Amino acid sequence: MSKASGKTKKDDRISSICEALRQAIIEQALKPGTKLPEDALGERFGVGRTIARQALAQLASEGLVDHKRNKGAEVATPSWEEARDLFDLRMSLERLVVSRLAGNLTKEQIAALRQHIAKEDAARNTREAISVRLATEFHTMLAEMTGSPVLVRYVQEICRRCGLTLTLYARPHSSDCAINEHIEILDALEKGDADAAARIMHHHLEEVANRALISPVNTHAPSLMDILAPYAAVEEAESGAKVSQMAGKAVNGHRRRKSSPA
Amino acid sequence: MSKASGKTKKDDRISSICEALRQAIIEQALKPGTKLPEDALGERFGVGRTIARQALAQLASEGLVDHKRNKGAEVATPSWEEARDLFDLRMSLERLVVSRLAGNLTKEQIAALRQHIAKEDAARNTREAISVRLATEFHTMLAEMTGSPVLVRYVQEICRRCGLTLTLYARPHSSDCAINEHIEILDALEKGDADAAARIMHHHLEEVANRALISPVNTHAPSLMDILAPYAAVEEAESGAKVSQMAGKAVNGHRRRKSSPA
DNA sequence: GAAACGAGGATTGTCTACAAGATGGTGCAT
């Protein structure tokens, strides 16, 4: 009875903007501390300040942006204690996820997970932030397969915040082992070994948390408008099959200088 | 004379309204399904529609109100499956809380908890909704004592949603044992017996969930669609199929939101 | 020369106005 499927464009512009900003934050295109003025966001996404403001409020409630009264919103800068707290709870939640999932995955789900791991592997040599995003998506997929909307929401949120923390503190060259651990987790889940899956997951997250300890890097973004250009475009493209006419928005796809394939 | 009474007045009106609505919802002053027009809220709280709207959005993100596009907001009516899901995750989260708290409570914290239990006991003969609110606050206090802001947020949110569920489905005369269980939990925590505390908490929540989730027919606002579902079904079957089995089951989630990501 | 003060600009907080969609009633046609 419901045909409404791909109307994320007109259906809820706030969600679209949130998602775009989330991606930008996780991929560190928007670094922690970057100011997010409502005017600029509204102009970039083609909406008024009202919508931009609501999107920022949403992200603030998720902990991805910091909203101080009369001082605007900026990308959150999690402290070390907050990061530790996040990872602690994340471990518990994801233990719960794998214990629910062990032995209960369908063939299709396992295939989807392996496919995603392949994507992670393929992106191993690209920008670090991309790897973080893909790894986060893996954990999100696991949570979604539990079929528990609440759990999905919490895991998603906490994973994103952990991802933000990683882009802040983590040192590079550490995603290779993480991918292997993803494989191990999936293997244990497929075999139905809940204990092993929980143990590996715990170890996996502990590893990830441990390598987020030092070197607080801080640089200021060059231009907010330029940074957001690809994400404003991807917001429409990611919808999937329906690539309707996006006349006005003019996808000027000059990606960042860093990604030069081949 | 206005400065001594705290900063809730000008500090953040949205939060104030949210809190007021939360209380009203938990105490069933606003019953599930009640429409919440922005105009009325704004007028009642002395703010414009913008503020009321933001408060509603906040509550919607917490799952306490249901927000349908172009159709306004209303107090959420959790389905049976959602309620089951909520209580499942709540058990896990609160197990985590008590396992963190066992043996680590200060004298002051224990005293505060006992004082709150006394308040629960005093309110045992008042309205059911008040008891639910106080019981919820007890669990919230426990979460706060972990010192983990994220955990606090999640436990708070999930407890409120569970409280909403209870006001919907629970039958009266059931808070006495719950208070005793609170005492048992606190005793175990004070002794530092993490296992016992976790076990009692699990049992406690299972009890609460069971008395809430056994009979979904108890609601005073039954969905018309659900009621008519068997009849609509028999109209399609049109022949030998009997309705008798459906009368027993009666748990049929009809149209839910269409977002099932693969 | 440094610190305090104040004007100016910029950004946020809130409200109201206008547009779009939904709901419900009325009238017309069959």
Add this chain to the structure above:
DNA sequence: ATGCACCATCTTGTAGACAATCCTCGTTTC
């Protein structure tokens, strides 16, 4: 009489206007 279509009205969605607050920077004074 029933069903359909149109319209009136209400509520929500969104944008911009106006006021309040904060930051910056130049000026003044010790």
